[in-house]
Amino acid sequence: MPDGECVAMAAMLPGLADEPLPVPDVADLDLPPSTVDVPATLSPFCSTGPEHRAGHTYGKAYRDVVRALRGDVRAAPDVVALPRTEAELVSVVDWAGSANVAVIPYGGGSSVVGGVEYRGGDHSGDHRGVLSLDLTRMDRVLEIDEVSRAARIQAGALGPVLEDQLRPHGLTLRHFPQSFEFSTLGGWLATRAGGHYATLYTHIDDLVESLRVVTPAGVSESFRLPGSGAGPSPDRLFLGSEGILGVITEAWMRVQDRPSHKASTSVSFSSFDAAVEATRAVAQSGLHPANCRLLDQGEAMFSGAGDGRNSVLVLGFESSIGPVDDRLALAVDIAGQHGGTARAGSGSGSGDAVEAWRSAFLRMPYLRDGLARMGAIVETFETATTWDRIGALITAVRTEVGAAVREICGADGVLNCRFTHVYPDGAAPYFTVIAPGRPGAELSMWDEIKAAASETLLKHRATVTHHHAVGRDHRPTYDRQRPEPFAAALRAAKNALDPNGILNPGVLI
Amino acid sequence: MPDGECVAMAAMLPGLADEPLPVPDVADLDLPPSTVDVPATLSPFCSTGPEHRAGHTYGKAYRDVVRALRGDVRAAPDVVALPRTEAELVSVVDWAGSANVAVIPYGGGSSVVGGVEYRGGDHSGDHRGVLSLDLTRMDRVLEIDEVSRAARIQAGALGPVLEDQLRPHGLTLRHFPQSFEFSTLGGWLATRAGGHYATLYTHIDDLVESLRVVTPAGVSESFRLPGSGAGPSPDRLFLGSEGILGVITEAWMRVQDRPSHKASTSVSFSSFDAAVEATRAVAQSGLHPANCRLLDQGEAMFSGAGDGRNSVLVLGFESSIGPVDDRLALAVDIAGQHGGTARAGSGSGSGDAVEAWRSAFLRMPYLRDGLARMGAIVETFETATTWDRIGALITAVRTEVGAAVREICGADGVLNCRFTHVYPDGAAPYFTVIAPGRPGAELSMWDEIKAAASETLLKHRATVTHHHAVGRDHRPTYDRQRPEPFAAALRAAKNALDPNGILNPGVLI
Known part of the structure; x- marks a missing residue:
């Protein structure tokens, strides 16, 4: 994201920096020396080059972006393996087991939960080194x-x-x-x-x-x-x-088959609670919309899909065999029964709010990085719970996480909610928190907000993650959510399949 | 099933007995003495009565019916526990662990794969006795x-x-x-x-x-x-x-919600292959029929849904929010493009073939028992595979299992196929084999037919069971289908959760 855009965006939020932090150059990074020598058989597809090691240090969590901006790559893997075949990959895993080297599988590096960052072994003592196992050469x-x-x-x-x-x-x-x-x-x-x-x-x-x-x-x-x-x-x-x-x-x-027929529209609600009821009715209708995303007032405004006074339900249907306008009309009708107003001209074309939301959705990861460069704390967390609990959960998040943000950041910031996925028996709310950070204290501030959010989810028996994974960041909450006998079974399965404990240690168990 | 009906039914198949075997009286059974005494705390909800022990000896597999008709209840559990609460159930499991008594969870006893019959431990030596854990008092x-x-x-x-x-x-x-x-x-x-x-x-x-x-x-x-x-x-x-x-x-x-709108019909095909193609097209259409069951010529005749010359595709849609006739019409249209002829007057009512099939489906378990009493071998096995393999699989079953039936039973018997469930990427064929047995040799004959069927499924990489479970009867094939690392993980999970190996020993691992 160009610096100018970062500044323009940050102007929407009081308390941020005037200029974005510069992105450090890889040559300036202070990489710790690699402690691992791979055998000659592996070296044709392994690298200890600083670009590779620095580039495989983190995922894309907020804490990763902040640390990368600070040039902190202390957690860099010792070596990056880029096997071209499964046989090469097997040879890496076999060697790592014999050499007590931790293996961190790495795809696109988009984990937002510390899934690809080694933070030490969990029980069997430290590993002799860390290997990032990059699979992107196996892409056919x-x-x-x-x-x-x-x-x-x-x-x-x-x-x-x-x-x-x-x-x-x-x-x-x-x-x-x-x-x-x-x-x-x-x-x-x-x-x-x-x-x-x-x-x-x-x-x-x-x-x-x-x-x-x-x-x-x-x-x-x-x-x-x-x-x-x-x-x-x-x-x-x-x-x-x-x-x-x-x-x-x-x-x-x-x-x-690629869809040949699509129809979408957006429906506005002056009441968020009514919008939730409408979304539930659509989710329980058996109509199976491809898109059924509810944006609260703030989220709708933030994404350009609304004016900040209304919640917006984005609805879309698609098919590879025939028109879907009838199903869209039925869904709109259900939403109307709950007080929703469909955008005029809904149908096979895409509505403005639909496009605005889609565009904002795709740009959000860039936006997040841009905001981090302006000193903002950005935390997104997502969950799922049943419909009977969803109102109380969202209220609790707004109240409790909102209070935590005020206390930690000294300002209200932004706290928006959208539903990413819906089910007959519940929904997956996704929350975005943006607030001004204090330079140098961003990580501990983020940790405190994360802890407050996790506590609220746990209290309401909502999952610690609907689709972001557990990684290392969600471990404390995950450990308290997961049934203990299942944890015992998973540990036993891990010991049976990975007796040396080299695979992504510290994740899940 | 009344004796008269058994005789009438058996007349359809040459080579069966003239009179059905009588059902033995529980008082005439030669139950082995119980070797287990439960502690006084458990006795209020435990029974060693012959009705309970004999009634919990078997599931409802063909081999179970045959053995029950012979009065063979040697495999009877020593005791049947009927806990009324989870606390009582926990006390049973705890005691059984300390006493090395095998626990066989028992619901309705409808297993057709030897799932509720103790046949010895799998690795840790014999158990001191066997307890059938009946859950039907916990039914709220x-x-x-x-x-x-x-x-x-x-x-x-x-x-x-x-x-x-x-x-x-x-x-x-x-x-x-x-x-x-x-x-x-x-x-x-x-x-x-x-x-x-x-x-x-x-x-x-x-x-x-x-x-x-x-x-x-x-x-x-x-x-x-x-x-x-x-x-x-x-x-x-x-x-x-x-x-x-x-x-x-x-x-x-x-x-x-209970469905308020239904529509169903049946579509006939002179070619089974064309019917399979039509079924695939419907399964891949995204229309999601509630019913989409393909009956081959023999199965259609056997159930009264056809005349033996045509295959029949039974289609049904349902909804709790609105009419489904449009979706049915689309599915019928797809079937028509593949040469199918819909029954006249299809729509919100139910067609004759639909009713005939439904009635036969519900009566099949009784029919099976009746046929067994007339000396018939009855084997049903079901599987699933992807569409690219389904034609070859069905042909192989007809050829190979058909040949095995002729060799083992000295007659062609009946070998029918229907699809019970369909997916965008495949289907679940269900096969029924009925052939005359030789008195006294039914079980070994059934074993041989089962082995032939399993071998064909394995060769075609079709699952050993789509929904009948593995139990003890499918173990040999399951062991060869399951990925070995997963088996190791499952064994480890079992050891972690059931260290004394008392729970349903011999099943799965």
Whole structure:
């Protein structure tokens, strides 16, 4: 983001810096010396170059951006491996196990929860060094089954890279997380990413036919199946395992015909509570909108989809076989029964609010970095809970996190809410907090806000993450949410598959 | 089933007995003496009565029916516990762990895969005795959340029992496996049962919000969540665990408004291959029919839905918000493009073929028992595979299993196929084999047919079970299908949660 834009944006919030922090040059970084020598067999695809090491130090969390801006790369991995084949990847994992080197699987590096940053081992003592295992050279669509509409895709493919390979076949994976350009299939699978669809196929999990996973105990490959009831799902154990059980190298994914019919509109509500009721009614209607995103007043204004007085429900339908205007009309009708006013001229075209929201959605990651450069604290957290609790949860977040922000930052800042995904039994609210930071204290301020937010989620029995993953940042809350017998089972599974404890230590368990 | 009906039915198949075998009286059974004395604290809800022990010996597999007809109850449990509360259930599990008594969780006893029959421990030597843990006294809907449309239901509730409790609220779980009357929520969850919906929500898994599970290592309770991305799903580890990790005692389930609009029809095809193509096109259309069941020529005739020359695709749509005739018309149109002829007058009423199929579906379990009493071998097996493999799979089953039946039974018998559930990327074919058995040799003949069927499924990388579970009968094939690292993880999880190995030993691992 150009410096001028950072300044313009920051002008919307009082208390920020006048000029953005400069982005440091990699040559100026004070990288600690690498303590790891890889064997000659691995060196053709391993690097200890400062660009590679610095570039693989962090994900894209706010704390990562702040530390990167400060030139703090103390957590840099000792070496970055960029295998070109699964055989090379296996040789890395095997060697790391024998050498007691921690292995951090790395796709696009878009983790916002400390998922790719080594912070020490969790129980078995320190590792002798840290290797970042970058999968992006394994980015091919290896096979396409047009009959079943499925594709075998290597885990290191970034979103646009895999879509480019599917497009000539008229197919699409249609998984568009906000990080789409900078995240990989393997990362989505390992973190149970949330995607394009607001209903029904909300997570990447729902698009998986089979997985191939390299574990220190051997390669796990499930049958390609449209459905099965044979024991607990093997794939579901690896989905969300965040690299602690194995490294996903490829997957057969359900792909789709590209949609030929779309219709979308936006519906305004003067009351947020009424908008929530309308959203619930649509979610429970069985209409299955592709888009069903509720923006509260602040979020609607921030994204340019509203004027700050109304909440906005963005609705969209799509199909590859026929018009969807009827379904949109039914959804709009339901929203109208709850006091919503649809934008005039809704239908097959896209409404202004729809476009504004879409544009803001895609730009948000850049905006976040720009705001960080102006000294703002930016925290986004997302969750999910059932409809019966959602009003109380949102009120509590506004009250409790709002109070924490005032106390920590000395100003109200911004606290907006939108729903990213909805279900018949609940919704996934996503909160954005922006407030002025004190230079040098940003990280501890952010930590305090994060802690306040997590406490509120826990108190309301809302999940610590609906689609951002647990990583290292959500560990304290995750540990208190997860059933203890399941934690015991997961630890046991980890010990069986990764007996030396080298895989992404400190994450999940 | 009255004796007269058995005789009439058997007349359709040459080579069967003239008279049905009599059903033995429980007083005539030669039950082995019970070797287990439960402590006084458990005795108020435990029984060693012959009715209880004999009644909990088997599930409802063909081999179970044959052995029951022979009066063979050597596998009877030593004692049956019928706890009324979770606290009582916990006390049973705790005591069994200390006494080295195997615990077989038992719901409706409808397993068709040897899921509730003790056949010895798998590794840690024999158990001192066997306890059947019957959950049917825990059958209450404990709480209903009408806002989120969810209900907290005890695991021992049989299908009709829980639906009776939901009905006054205008709600339904709408999970109708063929065993509906004789199976419980806990059984469905532990075995990943397939239900009412032919698309989308095919398995009970999809209706689960949270689970409560008693394990020897403590009680596991997940948060009620509409969706989450916090690590691997705890619920998905217990779903399909078939009682080896813990005993599911209750669950928050997603329930629904009762449908107010339905439309269904049947479409005939002279070519089975064309019917498969039509079914695939409907499955990939995004129309999400509630019913989309393809019957091959033989299955259509057998159920009274066809004349034996045509395959029949039964289509149904339903909604609680508005008419579904348009969606039915679109699906019929797609089927027509593949050569299908819709029954005249299709629409909101139900067609004759639809009713005939539904009636046959509900009566099949009785039919099976009746045929067994006439000396027939009856084997049903079901699977799932992707569309690209489905034609070859069905051909192979007809050829290879057909040949095995001829060799083993000396007659062609019946070998029919229907699809129970369909997906955008594949389908779940269900096969019925009926052939004349030789008195006294039925079980070994059935074993041989089962082995031939399993071998064909394995060769085509089709799942050993789409919704009947693994139990003990599918173990040999399951062991060869499951990724070995996942097996290692599951064994480790089992050891962590059930260190004494008392829970349903011999199942899954």
